[in-house]
Amino acid sequence: MSRKTLITLKTLTWIACLGPFALLVYQAVTNSLGPDPTSNIALTTGYNALLMLILSLAVTPLRLLSPRLSWLIKFRRLLGLFAFFYATIHLTTYLVLYLNFDWTVFKTDITKRRFIIAGFAAYTLLVPLAATSTTWAIRKLGGKSWNRLHKLVYVAAICGIIHYWWQVKPGVLSPMNLTVVLFVLLLARPVLAWVHARRARPAAYSRAS
Amino acid sequence: MLIRKPSDIPSSEITSESSYKDFLSRRRFLRTAVSGAAVAGGAIVGADRIADLLSPRTSALADAAKLETVKSPLSTTGEQLTSLEDITHYNNYYEFGVQKTDPAKNAGVLPTRPWTVKVDGLVKQPKTFDIEALLKLRPLEDRVYRHRCVEAWSMVIPWIGYSLSELIKQCDPLPSAKYVQFLSYYDKKVEKWTDESSIFWPYSEGLRMDEAMHPLTLLTFGLYGQVLPNQDGAPVRIVVPWKYGFKSAKSIVTVRFVEKMPETTWYQQNPREYGFYSNVNPSHDHPRWSQKTERRIGLPFYAQRRTTLMFNGYAEQVASLYNGMNLDKYY
Numbered sequence: 291m292s293r294k295t296l297i298t299l300k301t302l303t304w305i306a307c308l309g310p311f312a313l314l315v316y317q318a319v320t321n322s323l324g325p326d327p328t329s330n331i332a333l334t335t336g337y338n339a340l341l342m343l344i345l346s347l348a349v350t351p352l353r354l355l356s357p358r359l360s361w362l363i364k365f366r367r368l369l370g371l372f373a374f375f376y377a378t379i380h381l382t383t384y385l386v387l388y389l390n391f392d393w394t395v396f397k398t399d400i401t402k403r404r405f406i407i408a409g410f411a412a413y414t415l416l417v418p419l420a421a422t423s424t425t426w427a428i429r430k431l432g433g434k435s436w437n438r439l440h441k442l443v444y445v446a447a448i449c450g451i452i453h454y455w456w457q458v459k460p461g462v463l464s465p466m467n468l469t470v471v472l473f474v475l476l477l478a479r480p481v482l483a484w485v486h487a488r489r490a491r492p493a494a495y496s497r498a499s
Numbered sequence: 500m501l502i503r504k505p506s507d508i509p510s511s512e513i514t515s516e517s518s519y520k521d522f523l524s525r526r527r528f529l530r531t532a533v534s535g536a537a538v539a540g541g542a543i544v545g546a547d548r549i550a551d552l553l554s555p556r557t558s559a560l561a562d563a564a565k566l567e568t569v570k571s572p573l574s575t576t577g578e579q580l581t582s583l584e585d586i587t588h589y590n591n592y593y594e595f596g597v598q599k600t601d602p603a604k605n606a607g608v609l610p611t612r613p614w615t616v617k618v619d620g621l622v623k624q625p626k627t628f629d630i631e632a633l634l635k636l637r638p639l640e641d642r643v644y645r646h647r648c649v650e651a652w653s654m655v656i657p658w659i660g661y662s663l664s665e666l667i668k669q670c671d672p673l674p675s676a677k678y679v680q681f682l683s684y685y686d687k688k689v690e691k692w693t694d695e696s697s698i699f700w701p702y703s704e705g706l707r708m709d710e711a712m713h714p715l716t717l718l719t720f721g722l723y724g725q726v727l728p729n730q731d732g733a734p735v736r737i738v739v740p741w742k743y744g745f746k747s748a749k750s751i752v753t754v755r756f757v758e759k760m761p762e763t764t765w766y767q768q769n770p771r772e773y774g775f776y777s778n779v780n781p782s783h784d785h786p787r788w789s790q791k792t793e794r795r796i797g798l799p800f801y802a803q804r805r806t807t808l809m810f811n812g813y814a815e816q817v818a819s820l821y822n823g824m825n826l827d828k829y830y
Contacts, residue, residue: 318800321799323800324589325585325588325589325599325796325797326589326599326652326794326796326803327798327799327800327803328794328800328803328804329652329794331800356526387800387801387803387804388804390804395789395791398784398789399788399789402784403786403787403788404787405787456787457787459650459768460697460768460769460772461593461696461697461698461768462597462695462696463597463695463696463697464597464598
């Protein structure tokens with residue numbers, strides 16, 4: 291891939307990732323966030339955080355499917371950090387607009403409301419991942435430790451989707467789409483690894499009793 | 500890792516050129532198919548979203564039939580009304596889709612004429628009322644009520660109707676009737692979105708007899724001076740302003756007088772979250788969120804938050820119904 295193509299693709303990705311945020315700002319300024327602006331901001335930022343995290347999880351399976359897609363790795367950090375960006379706005383919305391910094395309600399929420407506990411868990415797991423996303427950090431930690439730490443992204447994504455399911459009214463199935471995609475992507479890794487292993491040593495497998 | 504030298508590999512293990520070519524073309528097909536499906540899926544979702552942004556708001560509201568009303572002392576004062584636009588485009592009516600904006604888009608198919616309300620159960624004589632007869636039963640009153648959803652948002656709605664007690668008097672319930680059950684319209688062929696949620700239909704709600712007989716409980720036919728828009732529960736619904744909004748059943752077809760507490764839809768879904776009484780109570784939290792505050796619909800995001808009032812501000816009128824009752828236990 292030429293440097294020019296990469297820069298173009300990265301610019302487009304930045305624009306696509308900032309799109310929802312830009313739209314939210316525009317709507318807030320023009321007071322066109324709909325009838326329930328607070329809930330709209332919370333749902334939009336939450337959904338986008340989860341979406342971008344799940345997109346970042348699609349990078350590795352796609353690269354495993356075809357070596358021609360190995361350049362996708364250059365986009366994984368970008369997607370992950372945008373997920374953290376939206377998750378931070380989502381958390382801020384909760385603290386400011388929902389709680390209005392009422393720490394007594396916060397204490398009850400963080401101890402008794404399971405969907406908030408799940409959400410907080412997901413966010414807390416993303417913090418060290420965002421903090422160690424720099425090239426400096428990868429070098430400092432060393433590839434092996436860094437990779438081990440960043441396996442936490444799976445837990446964060448699962449906490450995030452559980453947070454979504456536990457938030458909606460019982461009977462509502464809106465989180466289903468993201469759940470299916472996440473499930474496929476999480477399953478893709480062991481499946482594709484198995485396919486690769488099989489391809490590398492077909493003789494060994496065919497001789498297995 | 501020592502890779503086997505070429506001479507170690509028997510020629511029988513070498514993949515034939517034709518098989519390899521098949522393998523490559525299968526992979527290519529799979530990749531094309533998957534990416535094609537992804538693009539198609541994205542295009543469909545994108546097109547749907549764009550169609551949403553471009554479609555005009557329903558103009559049916561402008562042509563809605565007007566209703567003649569009289570003032571009522573039971574109308575709530577001192578509150579800013581929620582806009583007609585918001586009241587008719589922010590609805591929980593799952594038979595027409597689970598998104599708040601779905602009922603406005605989809606409820607057009609609800610057939611509001613002809614319409615009858617069947618009265619049965621523990622009554623002297625089962626009756627069927629035509630909607631036109633119900634509209635003429637008593638003078639229609641303007642009743643502004645606060646409306647508090649269990650989801651912690653609220654509105655102020657200028658409803659039109661008369662006290663349900665007027666209808667109940669016409670029904671001649673037997674002394675053994677302790678509760679009233681309400682069943683809403685349900686037709687799977689018309690309401691094609693019922694599979695979006697895992698609810699058992701038809702929608703069922705209920706009240707204790709004294710709650711049903713309370714003057715505030717409204718048999719509702721309209722809002723903002725006109726007949727109820729479909730998405731707001733046309734052509735007739737009940738409104739119980741001191742309870743969470745899901746108790747105010749929409750598009751009623753059956754009123755049944757029963758002896759035992761009726762099974763209500765949201766209680767069936769999750770008894771821990773949705774009790775039979777569901778009185779607005781800021782000190783009884785929903786299992787998943789606090790009920791101490793609410794978001795008033797239609798205000799800018801920085802001005803929505805307000806304190807929730809006991810019985811949604813109707814404590815003076817209804818608290819006596821629950822004297823001695825543990826409202827934490829009977830939520």
